[in-house]
């Protein structure tokens with residue numbers, strides 16, 4: 001049983017992941033939350049909350065992550081904040097989390113990045129550029145770290161019901177979307193999976209069973 005710490009657990013993917021992990025009860029899950037009003041929702045499910053804010057410093061973050069075997073980063077500043085928060089959360093928050101995870105000897109770091117994070121030719125919408133830039137450099141920091149990382153790069157997230165199937169090969173693919181529920185299932189499949197170490201995986205809705213994506 002691994003100790004899994006979820007950063008961004010109160011988000012849409014985060015909550016789906018908590019539900020999925022709760023169903024199987026294979027892991028000891030702690031959810032990182034920045035608002036104590038969010039605690040009861042998770043406590044009622046039997047999941048431990050910990051106060052966690054990505055605007056804190058590395059030492060504070062490290063103290064909270066201490067003891068975790070696996071860290072999942074599925075946080076984001078969201079579309080309603082400006083580029084300042086995008087840099088502070090999606091880039092600096094991710095960078096501090098990586099540093100903190102290294103400091104306390106986390107075994108595996110799973111990052112929810114975005115499709116096209118390495119392809120500036122797709123960063124054509126001006127308002128989205130800070131987001132792609134933040135995700136791109138956060139991913140570079142993870143790749144250059146000493147951590148066993150897995151970077152997941154989903155396309156546009158939808159709230160449609162998951163299918164249990166995805167494609168990891170966007171070439172010639174019609175859809176640019178993926179249900180959050182399928183991303184959450186991919187995260188579950190990635191946890192503790194040594195075959196996922198060092199992998200950067202694009203994710204779109206598709207026909208391949210999630211259980212086979214690291215085969």
Ligand SMILES: NC(=O)c1ccc[n+]([C@@H]2O[C@H](COP(=O)([O-])OP(=O)(O)OC[C@H]3O[C@@H](n4cnc5c(N)ncnc54)[C@H](OP(=O)(O)O)[C@@H]3O)[C@@H](O)[C@H]2O)c1
Nearest residue numbers: 008010011012013034053054055074075076113114156157
């Ligand atoms: N939207 C898309 O189409 C798309 C596409 C590809 C990848 N992604 C990525 O997918 C991931 C998750 O998406 P989602 O839809 O689940 O996002 P979401 O619902 O917006 O959840 C983001 C979470 O991050 C948390 N957060 C924000 N600032 C924080 C801080 N200072 N400290 C701690 N936590 C903080 C939020 O906390 P609160 O609940 O307290 O606000 C929220 O729970 C993100 O990394 C996003 O960049 C999104």
